[in-house]
Amino acid sequence: MELKNITNQVTEVAKQAGDFIRQERKTFDPDKIEYKGLNDLVSYVDKNAEKIIVEGLRKILPEAGFITEEKTTTTLGERYNWIIDPLDGTTNFIHGLPAFSVSIALKEYDKLVLGVVYEINQDECFYASKDTPAYLNGKEIGVSKNKAVADSLLATGFPYYDFSKQATYIDLFTELMRSCHGLRRIGSAAVDLVYTACGRFDAFYEYNLNAWDIAGGIVIVKQAGGDIVNFKGGPEVIETRELLATNGLITGELLSTVQKYFK
Numbered sequence: 585m586e587l588k589n590i591t592n593q594v595t596e597v598a599k600q601a602g603d604f605i606r607q608e609r610k611t612f613d614p615d616k617i618e619y620k621g622l623n624d625l626v627s628y629v630d631k632n633a634e635k636i637i638v639e640g641l642r643k644i645l646p647e648a649g650f651i652t653e654e655k656t657t658t659t660l661g662e663r664y665n666w667i668i669d670p671l672d673g674t675t676n677f678i679h680g681l682p683a684f685s686v687s688i689a690l691k692e693y694d695k696l697v698l699g700v701v702y703e704i705n706q707d708e709c710f711y712a713s714k715d716t717p718a719y720l721n722g723k724e725i726g727v728s729k730n731k732a733v734a735d736s737l738l739a740t741g742f743p744y745y746d747f748s749k750q751a752t753y754i755d756l757f758t759e760l761m762r763s764c765h766g767l768r769r770i771g772s773a774a775v776d777l778v779y780t781a782c783g784r785f786d787a788f789y790e791y792n793l794n795a796w797d798i799a800g801g802i803v804i805v806k807q808a809g810g811d812i813v814n815f816k817g818g819p820e821v822i823e824t825r826e827l828l829a830t831n832g833l834i835t836g837e838l839l840s841t842v843q844k845y846f847k
Contacts, residue, residue, distance in 0.1 A: 587713040590644055590690070591698050595709050597640035598686045598702040601633045605671060605686070606704050608632075617678055627678065630654050634670035637688065641666050648690070653796045665691045669796035673772035687774040689799035699803030701774045710778040712807035718781050727810040727831035728783035733838055736786035737765045739776040746792050749846075753791070756845040763841075773827075777801025780829045781808035787830040787838055791815070791846070795822045801829070811835045815846040 608629045617627050634654045641648065649661030652668045666688060671677060673684030682705035690698035698713040710725070712718035718725050730736045738760060743750060761767050768785070770776055774797060776788040781804045798821065802812050813819065814826040817839055821827045826846070830838060 587698055587715055591700065591711050591713045591716070593644045594641070594688055594690075594698065594700045595702070595711050597637055597644070598688055598700050599709060600640060601636045601670060601686050602702045602704040604636055605629055605633050605677070605684070609677060609680070612678070614678055627674065629677065630671045630674055631656055633686070634668060637668050637670055637686070638666075641668075641688070645690075651691075651795060653794070663693060667691060667696075667795050667799040669774060669794075669800075672774040672797060673770075676771045681771065683770045683772055683775055685772050685774045685778075687796065687798075687800040689803060691799070696799055696803050699800035699807075701778045701800045701804060703772075703775055703778070708778075710781065710801075710804050712781075712804045714803070714807070716807060718804045718808035720778075720782055725782040726808050727781060727805070728786045729833070730786045730831060731833045733760070733764050733786075733834050733841070735765065736834055737768065737784075738838075739768045739770060739779065739785045739788040741771070741773055741776065741790040741793075742769060743792055749791065752845045756842060759841060759844075773797040774801045777829055778804050780810060780831070781805045783831070787828065787834060789815075789828045789838070789842060791826045793821075793825050793827055798822070798827055802827075805829045813839065815839075815842050817843075 634656045648664035649659045650657045669687040677684045686702040688700045700711040702709045779785045780788045811830045811832045814821050814824040
């Protein structure tokens with residue numbers, strides 16, 4: 585399988601879905617939102633964008649199955665499965681905040697081998713496969729060179745329906761807020777990851793994440809030279825739903841702080 589060629593095709597599918605989302609944002613009616621759960625929003629835009637993506641990906645790799653956020657299809661493949669978030673940052677989209685993205689990853693057996701994240705508002709397409717560097721709109725990217733948390737800009741996300749670890753998370757947030765250049769909360773984990781991959785952030789951390797939130801970005805961060813670990817320092821981030829993405833230089837320092845609160 586020629587991953588480089590497939591990646592190029594997937595970027596076009598992501599952009600096609602992004603174009604649809606961009607156009608719908610101009611006339612979107614907030615009264616058309618639905619609730620999947622507490623503060624867990626979805627709209628016809630998410631669902632239709634997912635259908636566009638699924639249709640496009642089926643043409644690229646007909647034997648592959650799908651793991652999708654909106655479950656417009658639930659067919660699984662034996663060897664290959666696409667992992668799709670058609671609109672990561674739905675709440676931002678609904679409220680008109682310009683930070684939302686399309687995220688697509690390809691998993692071969694249990695390994696992620698390809699990732700594409702298209703940030704719609706800036707028209708920025710990030711992509712990588714296991715055999716290539718990471719790219720942004722055709723230009724190779726890499727993680728930052730900062731060696732200390734004190735010199736770093738960090739990103740995180742806040743829980744919006746599972747508040748069981750809220751107090752602990754705020755304590756961690758408070759410590760990090762005092763020891764770095766700043767903390768940002770954009771509202772799209774996929775964007776947080778690719779911004780870490782290209783050096784805009786030095787690290788990103790969050791818990792209670794789903795596979796479709798992070799799968800595409802994981803590949804891109806790794807191929808850009810960064811680290812992806814869970815809060816215990818292990819590689820299982822999708823399984824544990826805990827993720828720390830860094831430039832590789834501040835992993836140890838940041839992980840030791842995280843582990844004060846998440847043992």
